[in-house]
Amino acid sequence: MSQLGEQLIKDETIAVLELIKNAYDADARNVEVIMRDTDDLQSATIIIEDDGDGMTLDIVKNYWMEPGTDNKEKKLKKMIQENIKSSLNRLPMGEKGIGRFGVHKLGHKVTLITRSENEQEVFLSIDWSIFDSNKYLSDVSIDIIERPPTQLFTNGSPKGTRIIIENLKTPWTRGKVRDLQRAITSLNSPFEALDAFKVNLKVSNPEWLKGLISYDDIKDYALFKVKMTLDKNKILNYEYEFKPWNNLDKLDYRNNHIDEIEMKKLDNLKDDRKKTKKMFVPIDLSEYDIGSIEIELLGFDLDSSLLKFGEVSDTSGLKKYLKTNGGIFVYRDKIRIYSSEESDWLGLNAKRVNSPADKISTNLVLGSVKIERSQSLGLQEKTNREGFIEDLAYEKFRDAVLFAVEKFEHDRALDKYLIRKYYGATSKSEPLIAEVASLREKIEMKVSDNSLKNEIFGCLDNIERDYQHITGVYQKSSSIGLSMSVVLHEIDKVISELERVIDENQTSQHVRKLVERLGSLTDGYASVVKSGRLKKFNFKDVISQALFLVDFRLAAHEIQVVENYLNKTDDFIVKGNENLITSNIINIIDNAIWWLSYVEVPNKKIYFDITREISGYLSIIIADNGKGFTIPTEMITKPFITDKTGGMGLGLHLASEIMKQHSGQIIFPDYYDLELPLEYKHGAIIALAFKEEE
Template sequence: MEKEIRFKSRARLMPQIGDQLIKNEGIALLELVKNAYDADARKVDVKMLDVDKPKIGKIIVQDNGDGMDLDIIENSWMEIGTDNKQKKLQQYIENNNRSKLGRLPMGEKGIGRFGVHKLGNIITLITRMKDKMEVLVQIDWTMFDRFDYLEQVPIKVIEREPEFFCGDEKGTFIEITELKNTWTRGKVRDIYRSINSLQSPFESIQSFYVNFETNHTNWLEGLLSIEDIKNDALFFADAEIEGNEIAKLKYEFKPWKVLDKLEEKKVERFEIEMCREEKENGKKELKSIDLGNYEIGKIRMKLMIFDLDNKILSYGVSDKKGLKEYLRSNGGIAVYRDNMRIYEYGDSGNDWLQLESKRINAPGATLSSKITIGAIYLDRKDSGELIEKTNREGFVENAAFEEFRYAIICAIEKIQALRNIDKNLLKKYYGPTSKEEPVLSSIEELKLIVDKNVDNVKLKNVIHKSLKTIEADYKNITEVYIRSSSAGLSLSVVIHEIEKIIAELKAAVGQENATNHVRDLIADLSRVTDGYASVIKSKKQSQVEVVELIEDALFNVKYRLKVHGVVILDDYIKKNKANLVKCASNLILGTIMNIVDNSIYWLEYSHIENKKMFFDISYEYDGYITIIIADNGYGFTLPTDQITKPFVTDRVGGMGLGLHLADEIMKSCAGKLIFPELGDIYLPDDFKRGAVIGLAFPVVEKNV
């Protein structure tokens, strides 16, 4: 005998699917909110009433999205395993299209209906599409236990004239009662944070607002709204970029009222020329950035920057967990064209501006997507050469896109330099103070992580050898720095910066395919320790002729000066050669050479045609012999009372350690680094608007 038979679906299959697909009630509720987003809702109301009492509690989710008609309810919503969402997503991608509000589906593929089962036994759904009849669906999930097969379970569906969504209204209303579980204060707070993270702080066509309510109002006490999150940022920036310049840059530091040792600050700068560094034939060259070479148009950029140091957060953020969760979901810099989001940029894990990779060089000094929320705005009619990929995930990476990206990075670096000044002040007055020696224990911990996670024997040996050298350097640095505290040497800075790089290393060592990243971090850690170690490893201080110091330094940079066409005015030669100072000459030579290097960079950056530098010896500062170094550029771009702080720099790709180390070196000689004001010293006219630095040494008598 031969016959065809069919599979049968047991009624209990439905609740079982829900239990397996949806991990917990929080995810179930979040899926319903995501479904509202997928329906192009602009607003969703989530109400959790008496949810600590399952028998009388109710959960309501109501949106103003597209809604559903009877056909969609019957053939999609009521159909198990439907792939409507997957098909819609595929169609959007294939047809280079999106929803009316420019959205791609966010919710999981059709599991929202199972989410309602996870939440409660009785479901009332009212929905209406524009200009159509209203549909009422009522489901009692306990009925699935009373019948053997799925098709036997009666589901009440009524198509009716609009009663709930009247007039032009459309959307979906879901009420869930006879709750499956008791909701605690902690669970409600967690779902609030998760829902909050779906919302962007920037207005756009895709803007999506969720209103969350509970009759236990004290349960939400201290949690952050979108406005609270905006107010928790400390640093703000707006920029307009056009052609080859940042036409306007506005930066604001807005410390919370409780941070009363700090003042608000506003900085506006105009017509900042844009450049980037590029290696050619092994040499770094400055290249101009010019959007005018492509059809890109004007770029507008807005940034909100946070400080997530726990001690600083404790002064002004009531829900630290909520803020960090929000930034994990929304941190990054997104791109909008005609207020429509260009997806991929600003998404977690997409480091399109290399913010994370640049943190290798200076972890605390560079911006990160984890602490930055930003938006970049373009006009479609002016940005034709920024072409979207066929899958709508970003722009084609052509020459126009690269120039666009370089311009954004340049603006970020300018903002970064201003922010670092205020970050240092913030850290000075309100940052953490370490009471124990952290670095050596961190290095030991790092060694264990390396042994556990690094399989490449050659790389492991390189890391261990480097760590051994770094450890020895650090011990030497701390010993001498503590002895030399009266000279002003900043041990706290050394500890802080080494600790940050070690933290990056710990994270990197545990990642797959992180070999190059680890090598870069090890090299950077060595560079930081070498820089500070050089201050105390140098030969003993001795008496040296000042003129001899200048001439030796200029001899060492003679070729660089010639290549860049920099002319030296050597007024120092006219001065008495019997000008003795006591110092470690190799350190002072390095300092002078670094200052010359900075001047060459900024003279090139500013396109000064007849590049000049001026060297002199001054006696204007009582008790000091001062080496004066000036250039004929446009002067310092940052306040001189801040540029000796570590990691304060306006130089493209700069670390911001040069002048900090110069300041430390001068202090170790009982001298000081000074920035003369106009009129304090003699300067030829060509140098009166340029950058001027003085290395001031105490006067010493010649040994007999």
């Protein structure tokens, strides 16, 4: 008997957790684990007390005292078959009836005091050492006493269970106690819900728990926070906050409040001519009898080099908690609705694998999605309550939540860029050069031997030169990787245009031009990362070429092109790579098409002009009559920064890099900086600015 606990329970921490899980199965809301003098085996005591349902004399005698009964297993099967749960909406964690043998692992003596509501208190005390000299359990007599209640349970509860373990078998070290606290923290529910479960550990030496993370600490370590309500086809009262820790003094608090955001997704639909094409369709919850949805998300950054700035003393505890509890969960009338994929019913982890820089995974977010049963009758729960039936209503619900999460990811990406800039690995580049310069000054002042001084300076010169060479190689390699992503993106767009031309049975000239463009793309993008011959070209020609290559797409989206540059009599000549500049213009056109379609602007227009109004530059101006940029223009050319649903955030970044290769820049002028028609005042305005050839 005494070997059961030793063989069935892996270690002492697992033994305590098994007893805590028994309290969960008993519908306890609160559990206290009290550890006294655990480093002294003679006086050490472990007390585990809960406010759960407690046990009657019959349960203690015929189930708790009998090892390996199938009582819990039968109970679990019955609850699943009959679609019922406990009063706190729980299914039992345990089913083998062996968790209580954790007491054997912990100590030689156990005292059990338990009471069910409106019942007598049940008391028993067992010294497990008496089993050592007897062959059969039936040879050992255990006294079980019923007595009047003593009112000793948590918070004066009229029911519950207290287990007192004495004469411990092994001492509890500081490290073991800290591991137990981390495991207990992981059991605590991250959001208030009907089945919320709180476990509190108390030890004789509070110093042992110093620095360990609590759930309140975890909330404070969330750098990115958002709250919003989804109602019908809109996000209402979107409230995003970026709250950098005090030590991140290069970063500023930022919030983004938006009263309304219309929810849409790209879908394949048939047009009037029965042709299938991608179109924006509203995500409307009311069509499927899904009421309003309240969403709260807490986002984290677990980069080890960053966590030190948050003075996170228990990084392993933080990571363990998020690994166990991370994800976005649905709560219906405060009851957590599980899914077959648990915390990743939205497929966040797969999306992050494909785009790690700007997507969140389940271990980087704590999220709640709250709905009310009376308003969400369109969502049907599975018979085992492990999620929703995946019908059209569920798909629309999932689409809406994913749209909301992606909006949060876009905001988070803005602040993540600044974190990487100032506190990421690459942020140490310029400080290293500064340190070398500082070292030069100290050597100049303190080293009098000129021969030695010159030798040291020579070494520093070599270090600085090699460092700059290495960082240049890495930056070029990084550009190659980003460029390749966009090359594939560009080729995909050309192929799509080819398909459209073929469908429309258009002229062979257009097809030939598109095929030629496919052949020139790789050569064009290669010039970003390797030197090549540049030639002079006319701005008018390159704009006309770009428009020719996308004219079917513009026509399909019913967008009017205003070619004001054709009215100019001058020839506007610059030197560069014509294919790359054409790609830049097409990228900007592509963005304009997307946003004009998304915001459903009537009489959609894109305006093209050439100007010298930006001082020192000859510029191609591209403007649209949409709603303008949704994120700060100073951030819009950074990699992975986008507010476009499903976008990668690379198009304008590469456009900016291409302009730098041409000794120019991409500029976002104000409306009043240029002479533009009034209808473009609130739209997106972009200038590709080049140094003019003399």
